[in-house]
């Protein structure tokens with residue numbers, strides 16, 4: 001339930017932002033509550049962290065607190081379920097304030113990414129002993145185009161330097177708290193947690209993950225996830 005950082009056992013807290021409304025998914029039910037091969041997405045995601053021997057506590061930012069409590073409130077290591085915010089960033093901040101005091105390692109993982117593997121999770125948590133900020137990511141396989149508002153291609157970045165960020169994103173707690181405070185002071189809103197840390201100058205490293213750790217955003221993602229699980233759990 002902790003990581004050895006220079007001989008000191010540092011507990012690991014996990015934040016699960018699970019307060020989204022699933023606009024891009026459509027339908028009336030928030031996607032984190034939808035079944036994926038019979039098991040709600042949220043249960044799959046939280047269960048992975050409950051079973052991880054390196055995790056000390058789980059804090060969930062929820063939109064529907066009652067449904068969230070019913071689904072995962074009983075799972076091991078679920079310490080607190082707090083109200084989320086209007087944005088993912090606000091939800092993470094709400095959960096971060098509910099994390100026990102420092103020093104800690106904090107891993108932030110989207111509820112909408114239920115296909116994370118134990119191997120990647122344990123690998124990035126162990127790497128956090130050496131690095132203050134880590135992003136699970138995969139190298140981009142397609143050629144990426146930068147496009148203006150008129151649909152004109154304005155640049156083709158060198159693909160060798162491009163990685164697609166996923167979650168978990170793992171940080172030394174004080175680094176993350178400072179980054180969130182700076183972002184709020186500056187009115188900065190990022191689409192991930194690492195972008196807040198990057199702007200503070202703290203070095204952020206990628207940890208190579210797996211392409212299968214997709215975020216369930218649209219119905220097509222659900223179909224892909226169902227197919228991926230067809231042969232597995």
Ligand SMILES: Nc1ccn([C@@H]2O[C@H](COP(=O)(O)OP(=O)(O)OP(=O)(O)O)[C@@H](O)[C@H]2O)c(=O)n1
Pocket residue numbers: 016017018019020021022023024025032061084085086087088089091092110111112113215216217
């Ligand atoms: N106000 C918000 C918005 C998002 N999230 C969470 O952040 C993760 C990634 O967000 P996303 O995939 O965008 O989920 P939604 O915001 O629900 O999707 P959409 O943007 O299509 O509405 C999800 O686990 C989602 O529940 C959150 O906790 N609080």
Ligand SMILES: C[C@](O)(CO)[C@H](O)COP(=O)(O)O
Pocket residue numbers: 088110164165166167191192193215
């Ligand atoms: C955090 C994230 O999953 C990294 O790829 C992504 O930025 C979340 O974006 P969303 O629009 O909140 O789903």
